[in-house]
Amino acid sequence: MNDFIFIQYTAGSCGKAIGVCLQTAKSVMNWSLPNIKELALMHTNDYRHVRQEPDAPYKLSWLARTYGINRGDNLKRDEVLQLLKEENLLGKEKLIINWTKIHLPQWFDDHLIQVTTNNKSLPWLIDRRKKLFYVDSVEGTVEVRYDARYHTRPDRNDRCVSKLSINELAIKQTHEELIPVNSQAHHIELHTVLNQEWNIVLEILENSIKTKLNRLWCKEYLATWHNQII
Numbered sequence: 001m002n003d004f005i006f007i008q009y010t011a012g013s014c015g016k017a018i019g020v021c022l023q024t025a026k027s028v029m030n031w032s033l034p035n036i037k038e039l040a041l042m043h044t045n046d047y048r049h050v051r052q053e054p055d056a057p058y059k060l061s062w063l064a065r066t067y068g069i070n071r072g073d074n075l076k077r078d079e080v081l082q083l084l085k086e087e088n089l090l091g092k093e094k095l096i097i098n099w100t101k102i103h104l105p106q107w108f109d110d111h112l113i114q115v116t117t118n119n120k121s122l123p124w125l126i127d128r129r130k131k132l133f134y135v136d137s138v139e140g141t142v143e144v145r146y147d148a149r150y151h152t153r154p155d156r157n158d159r160c161v162s163k164l165s166i167n168e169l170a171i172k173q174t175h176e177e178l179i180p181v182n183s184q185a186h187h188i189e190l191h192t193v194l195n196q197e198w199n200i201v202l203e204i205l206e207n208s209i210k211t212k213l214n215r216l217w218c219k220e221y222l223a224t225w226h227n228q229i230i
Contacts, residue, residue, distance in 0.1 A: 004094065004110040005022060005113065006097045006108065006110055007022070008104070008179055008182075009099070010100065010115070010117055010174065010179050011067060011177065012133070013121075014193050015100070016043070018113065021201075021202065022113075023056070024214035024218060025209055025213050026093075026211060027094055028096065029056070029092060029094065030093070031057060032057070036217075040227070042054050045132065047131075047132060047144045050132075060087075060097075062083050063105075065097060065099050065100060065101070067101050067102070068146070072105065077107040102180060112186070113204070113208050114179055115189075115190055116187050116189050124194060124230075125174060126174045127170075133173075134166045137161070141162045141164060141169050142161050143169070146160040186208035188201055188205075196223065198218070198222050202215055
């Protein structure tokens, strides 16, 4: 049976960077990645980030991983395995699932890594989300995650505009989307990433999947990523 590794985090809090490091483990399905400098440039602090951030090549169109969209949540485990079989992903290395919802799908029975936010890191997260998820317009604040002008998928609304200011909306929605701590998960505190405590981060990742990562590569990548984003 194929194992998933779920990385659960409040959107904007470094989950994609954690996934990039995880895929250097031999037990995880590897991605074809450019060199580190090119890879870091794929991360941005604006609304384009969702279109160009590094991501796994397996798209799993039957599953939505974005907060507020429930596609695939209520599948049964055997249905998920059948879908993996149809996509030629069953029985291979572990698959990474970046997950920004506060609940896990009904079929979840896998590794869980959570990126958690506390009072030290919350102001940074809110500030970054202001840049990622909202655009000011004459109509109001456009929520780019759900607006068809920025997302063309059918599960996005045609228009998603709020009368709240970007600051008000970012604070409100960040608090709504904060991930509840799961005692069974492995936890990476966001402030350890912001403080570049890479040995702590990588040790937690290795303990979570019981496999060594390419630490030298990960540290160079994370340092370059940090310089790009933070």
